[in-house]
Amino acid sequence: MHILQLVGIGLVATVLVSVLRPQVPQFAMLMGILAGSVMLLVVVRNMDAVVVVLTDLAREANVDKGVLATVLKIIGIAYIVEFAAQVARDAQEGALANKIELAGKVGIVVLAIPIVTDVVESLVHLLP
């Protein structure tokens, strides 16, 4: 993960956006989106190795495959929702950002419900 390149892209994009903002604010926003998505692309591509290690560990600890898949889905949702919400906030669209975050939260809750029911059921079995 060549961190220097990533930070370089971020710095260059920040400078260019600040130059563009007074003339054409909409282009500055688009460049913000582009730089953000490019950096997130590199980060997510490097996350691949982490996911492989996680799945191996889960298999060894014979954790149910569905649970790990749900956890990874939730992480994916968190990444993309965070990205979109920050972009909306940069464009001074606080309301939109909150709506995006609300959608992400609901998505995560819907994904987490099966796991929660499993935990509760196993607890109930433990009780006398």
Added chain:
Amino acid sequence: MTPEIRAVFQIFGIGFLVAILHTILKQSGKEEFAHWTTLLGFVAVFVIVIGYVDRLYDEIQRVFLSQ
């Protein structure tokens, strides 16, 4: 010069060009041409950005959501 950095500079170039064209056309009295060039530039940049966001979506789909 990775493709990502080239895209960032490309967009900066297009944006700056459109800004200059906008002011020139406005000075020379052709108001509507100015707005049209800004819109055209915006659409071009938007297509480029959408391409990268699409690649990001595919990457997240592949890594996280496709277990």
